[in-house]
Amino acid sequence: MSPMTKNYDLILVGSGLVGASLACALAVLAPAKPLRIALVEAGGDMPSYSGEQFDPRVVALTPASRQWLERLQVWQPMQQARVCAYRDMHVWDGEGTAAIHFSSADVRQECLGYIVENSVAVRALRERLAQLPQVEVLQPASVVDLRGPQPMQPDVQITLSNGDTLRAPLLIAADGAQSRVRELAAFRTREWDYQQRAIVATVRTSETHAYTAWQRFMYTGPLAFLPLSEAGDAHYCSIVWSADTPLAEELMDLDNATFCARLGAAFEHRLGKIEQCSERFCIPLRQRHAQQYSQPGIVLVGDAAHNIHPLAGQGVNLGLLDAAALAGEIERALVRNIPLADYSILRRYQRQRLASNLGMMSAMEGFKRLFGHRSLEVTLLRNIGLQQFNDLPLLKNYLVKQVMGV
Ligand SMILES: Cc1cc2nc3c(=O)[nH]c(=O)nc-3n(C[C@H](O)[C@H](O)[C@H](O)COP(=O)(O)OP(=O)(O)OC[C@H]3O[C@@H](n4cnc5c(N)ncnc54)[C@H](O)[C@@H]3O)c2cc1C
Incomplete structure (x- = not known):
């Protein structure tokens, strides 16, 4: 078939958690x-995992993200597939004695x-999209070329891998x-580049995870055990072991039994023996932030x-907040009859999200550097500071609520 040119009011590129949820949010808007x-x-x-097979890629969703997914009517199918609520979080300094315990009971919530x-979240969103006729899904098709608005052609134009051309006033x-x-x-x-890699895998431990998210900070990077649940069996965790690149490479080269032993030791055997470990994946870690989120006709989320x-498991939550903010601005434009790509709309979205994301990114960067420091003085001060923070319930609970978005 010869390539076609198609015109739309809006083009979204990417049907991951953020893009698919934004497409759902736009499609359910009355205007x-x-x-x-x-x-x-x-x-x-999306591949489907069941029984003892888990997707190696997991996300930690906040209660605020849950509320947004509920509004899109995808939370229930996600729960029917597989979701693990966690009630507590233990964070400790592997180079000292300080520890922080966060509990949902302290902030009067069901869970943290x-x-x-x-794959569970993206499948639920894509199934929901199939019920929303305004959204035409073009898949598999990738963007290979792009032309911004021109004086004689004010729409953004993209070329897909199959040769088709799509045009719209706004591209997200x-x-x-x-x-x-x-x-x-x-x-x-x-x-x-953080000069670190994250090793992700699913493990089975001899003791139950007690519906708790665990994180040990080491000089070489944090190690997280995130609880998973299969038919009430609470012995599975998704691990995210961020480590300096040479260490990560060494760990990736180990055979399974030796890796399990190293992992157990690095985790101070908090959940007993590591009985099984799935295939390991290694992801390079980079900090990246666009200096602007929009330019004429194009916006990033x-x-x-x-x-x-x-380390804070916040990536996708920030993305869902972007999606909610942009959907709100697009609704505002539609209600007021303002063109979707109007400068004021894109600027308002950027103003809402850029500073807020930058704040979270700076906080994470601070944490990473604080725990990466090897000097004795910094280790000592860090341990004293952390312990004091743990002993200040008002401040601790305030911060937890901020992160949870409740
Ligand atoms: C090791 C690790 C652990 C993490 N743990 C957490 C966590 O615990 N909690 C958390 O909130 N976040 C976590 N994150 C971050 C989280 O995974 C991401 O923030 C989130 O998945 C981003 O969603 P997205 O929809 O923006 O992008 P993606 O999920 O990457 O989706 C992008 C989509 O765009 C499609 N695409 C790409 N290129 C093209 C193209 N040219 N044309 C068309 N389509 C295209 C892709 O196929 C994909 O479907 C983690 C990240 C890493 C690396």
């Missing part, structure tokens, strides 16, 4: 009913958050950390706009 929305996704269908397999890039749209549109970013260290 958006007449819009023609294209959602372009490069990948195929939820560990969800990425939700195509993840390696965003092709961000690159083609020459958005400037600030970025640096989610990982396309920002990547942070996984």
Whole structure:
């Protein structure tokens, strides 16, 4: 078939958690009913995991993210598939004695958050999208070229891998950390390599995780055990072991039994013996932040706009907040009859999200550096500070509520 040119009111690129949720949010807006929305996704269908098989990629969702997914009517199918609520969080300094314990009971909430397999969330969103006719899903199709608005052609134009051309006044890039749209549109970013890698895998431990998220900070990077649940069996965790690159490479080269033994020791055997470990994946860690989230006709959301260290498990929550803010601005434009790509709309979205994301990224950077310091004085001060923080329930609970968004 010869390539076609198609016109839309809005094009979204990327149907991951952020892009798919934004597409759902736009499609359910009453004033958006007449819009023609294209959602372009490069990948195929999401794999399905069940029983003792878990998706190695998980996200920690805050209660605020849950509320947003509930409004999109995808939370229930996600729960029916597999979601693990955690009630407590233990964080401790592996180079000292300080520890912090966060408890949902202290902030009068059912839980602190939820560990969800990425494929569970994305499948639920894509199934919901299939019920929303305004969204035309073009998949698998990836963006290979882009032309910004021109005086004679005010729409943004993209070319897909199959040769088709799509045009719309507004293009939203939700195509993840390696965003092709961000690159083609020459958005400037600030970025640096952490010189660390994250090893992710699923493990089975001899003791139950007690519906608790665990994180040990070491000089070489944090090690997190995130609870998973399969039919009430609470012995599975998703691990995210961030480590300086040479150490990560050494760990990746170990055979399974030796890796399990090293992992158990690094985790101080808090959950007993590591009985099994799935295939390991190793992901390079980079801090990246676009200096602007918008330019004429093009806007960035989610990982396309920002990547942070996984130590606080906040990446996707920030992306969902971007999506909610942009959906709110688009609704406002539709109600007031303002063009979707109007400068004021994109600026308002950027103003809401850029500073807030930068704040979270700076806080994470501070944490990473604080725990990466090897000097005795800093270790001592850090331990005293952490212990004091743990003993200040008002401050601690205030911060927990801020992160949870409640
Ligand atoms: C090791 C690790 C652990 C993490 N743990 C957590 C955690 O506990 N909690 C948390 O909140 N976050 C966590 N994160 C971050 C989280 O995974 C990301 O923030 C989140 O997945 C970003 O979602 P997104 O939809 O923006 O991007 P993605 O999930 O990357 O989705 C992008 C989509 O765009 C598509 N795409 C890409 N290029 C193109 C193209 N050219 N054309 C069309 N489509 C395209 C892709 O196929 C994909 O479907 C972690 C990250 C890492 C690396």
